[in-house]
Amino acid sequence: MKFPENWLRQHVRTDATREQLSATLTAIGLEVEEMEVIGEKLDGVVVARIVECAKHPEADKLQVCKVDIGTGALQQIVCGAPNARPNLVAPLATIGTQVGTLTIRVAKLRGVDSNGMLCSAKELGLDADASGLLELPHDAPVGAPLAEYLGLPDARFELKLTPNRADCFSVRGIAYDVAAAFGSEVVPFDATPMPALNDAAMAINLDAGADVPRFVGRVIEGVDANVHTPIWMAERLRRSGIRPISLLVDVTQYVMLEIGQPMHAFDRDLLKGPISVRRARANESLKLLDGRDVALDDQFLVVADNDRAVALGGIMGGFDTRVTDTTRNVFLEAAHWVPSAIIGRGRRLGLHTDAGHRFERGVDPDLPRQAIEIATRLIVEIAGGAPGPVTEAVLPEHLPQPQYVPLRRARLARVLGTTVSDTEVQRILHALGLAVVPTHDGWNVLPPTRRFDIAIEEDLIEEIARVFGYDNIPATLPGGGTRLAAPTETKVEEGTVRRHLATRDYLEAVNYAFVDESLLATWHATDNAVPLANPLSAELGVMRTQLLPGLVAALARNAARQQTRVRLFELGRVFHSNTGGAPLETNRIAAVACGAVTTEQWSEKTRNVDFHDLKGDLESLALLSGAQLTFKPGTAAHGHPGRSADVYRQTEEGEDRIGWIGQLHPRLAKTLDLPVEVVAFELDLDPMLARNIPRAAVLSKYPSVRRDLAFVVPETVRWADVQATVKAAAGVILRDLLLFDRYSGAGVESGFKSLAMGLILQDESRTLTDRDVEHVVTEVVSALQAQHHAAIRS
Structure with a gap:
């Protein structure tokens, strides 16, 4: 998540320095991966307008420009930028200004005097674009300090967010954490509903059940799509890592970054009939905004009109209904797509979009109407137009309902190993936007709909710990005796x-x-x-x-x-x-x-x-x-x-x-x-x-007797079966059974084999007699003959 510092400070007031802000964000779990200062040394850089351009007499790629910087006298500047032209408004570094490692002085370029330098965004450290001069709006005040006009200096923060903090994929979401950490409050946000000025509307049908329980839309007629995006909005987008495209697209991107709700703008005149949200049909195709044609199946969700899909739900809009410079009537949409319906869908198509990234992790289901109102206000104020009524389709039974989570005072102290005062606990929870109801042993806390990650008591303890500060929690070694778990004898490790x-x-x-x-x-x-x-x-x-x-x-x-x-x-x-x-x-x-x-x-x-x-x-x-x-x-x-x-x-x-x-x-x-x-x-x-517990047994003091027997059995008879038969026939005095030879070949009929075995016999109470041994041998021979058609080998 990238965002500019000045934008964040508009949502939360704090006197913390940039360095303190960076360190605190990391300390509370929003790791600052990179912080880049923008426009820190722009003293002497002013807004200038090129009045006329003439070809340099000694160089094909240079132009001699007359530039107005608001002093009454035109400055002569030699410039090699390909986009330098009359009436272009661009930054000018005046004499004595330091741009990077270069100090601007009066110079002669191929024999022509130059009294300053027209600058690109890269030369000023504002952007990576070095293709030409930084083009400013035509109404930019000539002669004004560039830093003042662009709201500089500023800093671009890039956060490395964990998957559970989807609420911080917006400037306002981050503001709640900053307010809690610095003892401040989030600035109230103006999302006053815009009144409808006409009856223009589109019907919406929800045919995807629990996957899309809320869809909000609004038609705005008579929009001037050729109006340039205001410089303040364009700069915020650029510093957030998004390239400004056109006003209607930029407004949807701006709202997404500010409050966290992805949106899409359709050309109303290119939509045919009512809007429906449904599953894609088998082999249905859609041309996306990036120009690619993709084949869909019923695992994808789409926004559709009467006869076709016009957007890939929660991921990217369609090419055929996109807004352009000729758009006059706009249909804005903002919906709640549940994560399970979006996860992995973009990856299947090789897509990674800002909208898909947010919906996969979870977006506040209460944001769509608020996003529509904010976007409507911005479009009407900048590009004109008459909004129609807001149309909302909702399946309340499928929307997540926040539940109170109990937080016990004693449990909090036990887990943290220290006591946090009741006042501080309530301050932290209130600053994070949670509703708190005190109870006799702690609090009942209702998380806002944007905080999917708060469901159990341990989640609340984590919130208190990270905002209270891990450095404020004492490091205490565990006390008491350690219990040693003896290994069990019933299982091999x-x-x-x-x-x-x-x-x-x-x-x-x-x-x-x-x-x-x-x-x-x-x-x-x-x-x-x-x-x-x-x-x-x-x-x-x-x-x-x-x-x-x-x-x-x-x-x-x-x-x-x-x-x-x-x-x-x-x-x-x-x-x-x-x-x-x-x-x-x-x-x-x-x-x-x-x-x-x-x-x-x-x-x-x-x-x-x-x-x-x-x-x-x-x-x-x-x-x-x-x-x-x-x-x-x-x-x-x-x-x-x-x-x-x-x-x-x-x-x-x-x-x-x-x-x-x-x-x-x-x-x-x-x-x-x-x-x-x-x-x-x-x-x-x-x-x-698994093993049985070993038990001691008496060893017989009487001698053992061995008898060797050789049997011819069919080749198909398994030794395991022979072994089981012998053990059953010999009874309890059989101590061991050994197979010491297996033979087939000369002297043994084809299809048969000879098995030679040794029977180890022993009694625990007496010495075995010949009669005892012969009885066992007789029983074994009889059993093998009866069960396996065995014959004693001659």
Whole structure:
């Protein structure tokens, strides 16, 4: 937000110096990003009129000008400006004046005397325009000091506003904060309604519901659009960073800067029929003021007449109904566009406008009528014309209604750590434009409609703190004992997981939580994806539903840079949409690996990492919490059909699927342009971290017995199923079950495999006898034969 100092001081009276004003604005949260002094040393620069111009006899680009500076005698000035011409009013630096680093003296230019210098805006430090002389209005008083005529010296402030302070995108909004900080009051503002002088009006229909609950319009007939913008208005606009264009446009810009309400002026004669505010139709097009044709859809709001869109709601007006020098009848509009209906719309079209910037953050819904009255007064006083009645369409049920916010005296003192007197609290709140009703324990405060950021007690405490002054709040160290939170034994710390994976040669990666939707589509992971309403870029448009897409992308970038052995892991959250509520967030852990199992060395033959290597890493991780994992053929679309598995954790109720492990599908690897085979896993983190409280158990003092068995089973039988059958059949004396061999080939029928296992048997109360062991073996053999068609291998 840019604004000139002198304009601000018209809205709030203060004796503070420029430096004090700058420092205080920053101290109360309106950070001054830049302050530029304008026209500080213009003594000796006067308003002058060029009476005649003649070509310089010795130079093609110079002119010899006779200039009137109000003394009765014409001054001879040699000038090279391309716009120097008779009757032009421009600034003249007289003899002895210092302009920048140059002191003006009597000089001869190519043999012709010159008694001063006609100046451009850049030479005077007023603007960046150096294309020619600064052209002043024809009625500017010749001979008057330029500084006096232009209201100089002045200073241009540029504030870096936080998104919650949309009320400070206007000079008057800033004035409230300045008044509170300096113990002053905002100067009353004249917004007296202009009486209607005719019946000219346009009907207004609101067809966008809650998105546009208020629209105000007014017709002014017989306007002289050729009248120049007054110098005082043009200078305020220029010092606020806006180039003056024409009176009707400049008035709308001026009102926006002064009170914060964006407006638009239409040529009434180019509008056909009543005005309606509606959603754009599919494939509807609109030519904007900047000359661009844009294609719209129902996500955009438009102002329309009978058969077409004439303005892009809350962002920019249309080209076909713009005001020009030939405009005689004007239709002014000011509306309340809610932020949710405007956010991101301009960005979709590559537009960033002052109006859109304000509406995205929120504009006072009570301002439109006031803005219409102020703009009407300015236009009629400067350009004439007869205003018609103000026409207002409103949906009261959709307008925000301010609510009283309680502020407790004790709570204020506790949060700030100091006591602020009741008188000072009420003074600050009143100066900020808030209504205050004292109560027995504090105050009930009603924020004005422009203060969207005040909704809870903490917001009011913040207002008191920043205006009272953070420097006035003592820095006090917290007292009392600090409570130490003991880590729970029912959960493994995430730091332990990170350290464990680091010891197994993995590096931690941190990826964005938002990704490209097309990347998720490649992984078949777009179900219940959460789109962002205001993404940083098109490539970061949705929240991630899996960790692996980002992690594999990181691996691919490393592999593309000659890193043949990559092992990465990530702990993070994934997001899924939730009907009627906030997105569901799930903690996940994922890891990826490619290349050799170990770093290159002389003592071991190099081989690439495979499913079983990664499975070993996962099972070692599960041992941290004592989780019992089982694996079943994978169902994920991104997994290799024969080399991936779904991961289950055993619970008292059964088993729960917690993730996936395996090799990426070759088709996916090709799509992602992966030069190597990649193995990976991704699991829900919380089930992996949960553990039972360790309990002491008696170790048996009796010897264990081992029996080795070899069975031939169909190739389709999974070891996990065999393992479950053996454990159920062996009963409580089975201490451990080991699979020490798997064989298929010569001696084993095609379509079958041989599994050799060791049963470790032990009792806690006695030594097992041969009969006990044989009974267990018999039960195991019978169970395997019955359930898996297993046969003892001969």
